Amino acid sequence: MNSLDFFEKIQAQLQEKLPFVAYRHPNETEVLAQLQENSTLEFLEDFTQKGFIFAPFDSSKKTVFFDSASAEIISTASSAIEVEENTETKSFQSTLQEKTFHEKLVSKGIQKIKTSTLKKVVLSRAEQIITATNSINYFKRLLKKYPTAFVYVWYHPSVGLWLGATPETLLKTEQNSFKTMALAGTKAFEGNLDVEWGAKEKEEQALVTESIQADLESVNGIEKLIIGETQTHQAGNVLHLKTPISGIFQQEFLGEIVQKLHPTPAVCGLPKEEAKNFIKAEENYDRSFYTGYLGELNRKVEKTRNPRRKNVENSAYNLVQNQTNLYVNLRCMQVLEKKVIVYVGGGITASSNPTAEWEETVKKAETMQKVL
Numbered sequence: 001m002n003s004l005d006f007f008e009k010i011q012a013q014l015q016e017k018l019p020f021v022a023y024r025h026p027n028e029t030e031v032l033a034q035l036q037e038n039s040t041l042e043f044l045e046d047f048t049q050k051g052f053i054f055a056p057f058d059s060s061k062k063t064v065f066f067d068s069a070s071a072e073i074i075s076t077a078s079s080a081i082e083v084e085e086n087t088e089t090k091s092f093q094s095t096l097q098e099k100t101f102h103e104k105l106v107s108k109g110i111q112k113i114k115t116s117t118l119k120k121v122v123l124s125r126a127e128q129i130i131t132a133t134n135s136i137n138y139f140k141r142l143l144k145k146y147p148t149a150f151v152y153v154w155y156h157p158s159v160g161l162w163l164g165a166t167p168e169t170l171l172k173t174e175q176n177s178f179k180t181m182a183l184a185g186t187k188a189f190e191g192n193l194d195v196e197w198g199a200k201e202k203e204e205q206a207l208v209t210e211s212i213q214a215d216l217e218s219v220n221g222i223e224k225l226i227i228g229e230t231q232t233h234q235a236g237n238v239l240h241l242k243t244p245i246s247g248i249f250q251q252e253f254l255g256e257i258v259q260k261l262h263p264t265p266a267v268c269g270l271p272k273e274e275a276k277n278f279i280k281a282e283e284n285y286d287r288s289f290y291t292g293y294l295g296e297l298n299r300k301v302e303k304t305r306n307p308r309r310k311n312v313e314n315s316a317y318n319l320v321q322n323q324t325n326l327y328v329n330l331r332c333m334q335v336l337e338k339k340v341i342v343y344v345g346g347g348i349t350a351s352s353n354p355t356a357e358w359e360e361t362v363k364k365a366e367t368m369q370k371v372l
């Protein structure tokens with residue numbers, strides 16, 4: 001479908017207050033949209049269902065499910081998208097009160113880590129920005145600005161509208177193979193990927209890798225686990241440390257793997273329960289879908305295979321593959337009528353510095369602010 005028709009269709013869906021999601025996978029050009037035919041709010045019952053899921057941070061709350069069987073699926077190429085750029089660079093000033101609150105929160109986290117068995121906790125905040133909003137334009141700008149991110153706009157009339165450009169994969173599966181990643185540590189991107197990482201970032205990221213490895217090793221249905229080389233990964237104006245993790249699994253363990261991985265120590269902390277309790281008691285706001293996860297569940301993808309056997313005529317055949325592609329909801333915002341709420345956080349360890357942590361959240365907030 002040409003991109004004008006594609007965006008007109010999702011705009012009309014939004015105007016009619018009908019649920020939809022539009023998204024593009026990292027490093028791909030195809031932009032997909034799933035348009036629901038009615039506004040019934042459905043929740044995920046089990047991980048054998050096929051559709052698009054949106055899960056909140058709090059795993060005791062329900063995951064919203066968009067059934068792909070009762071939806072229209074459309075697509076376009078992101079290369080053809082036209083969008084007017086935001087002419088003036090708006091600057092958004094957080095209040096001194098917000099800064100003080102966040103620094104105090106980080107100090108409390110550091111104190112707790114020094115005096116208990118808590119090793120790491122991810123602390124975050126929500127920043128409100130008053131502005132006239134245009135979600136579809138924000139989505140187009142996100143697509144243009146962040147080609148290596150999973151970019152999405154998600155809407156349900158009784159839940160709200162969310163947009164994001166996340167660098168973090170929770171779980172990708174293709175038949176029996178899977179991929180995930182340990183992503184942590186942040187530095188400002190200054191035009192160079194060849195950077196030296198400090199001990200604090202290396203330690204913080206290594207904790208994430210070790211914990212994901214231990215979580216996956218505890219699942220019976222995982223037959224092989226490979227921990228790759230740690231590398232520097234660019235996500236817009238910041239850099240992270242990333243360790244790719246992959247392996248082989250049995251399909252019936254899909255739900256168990258997702259539940260083991262979420263919330264990862266990149267968005268919650270370690271040990272998981274202690275970090276969760278600290279977040280609940282101290283953060284002072286509801287994360288809602290920020291640091292939850294979203295994506296395609298059991299998508300059927302047709303792949304054409306052509307076995308190179310000379311004596312076989314018309315040998316091309318279609319192979320239907322089962323894919324799941326889930327991402328952690330980071331670098332995201334919620335869009336309301338006359339304001340947006342941008343969600344940002346960072347991992348705290350014993351060696352964190354409260355002011356540096358505040359500045360890290362200011363930098364991360366720019367990912368969304370740049371498209372407003």
Ligand SMILES: C=C(O[C@H]1C=CC=C(C(=O)O)[C@@H]1O)C(=O)O
Pocket residue numbers: 122124168183184185186240265266267330331343344345346347348364
């Ligand atoms: C929690 C966030 O980022 C996580 C992912 C990568 C690096 C992080 C860090 O360096 O603290 C965070 O763990 C966020 O962007 O809101």
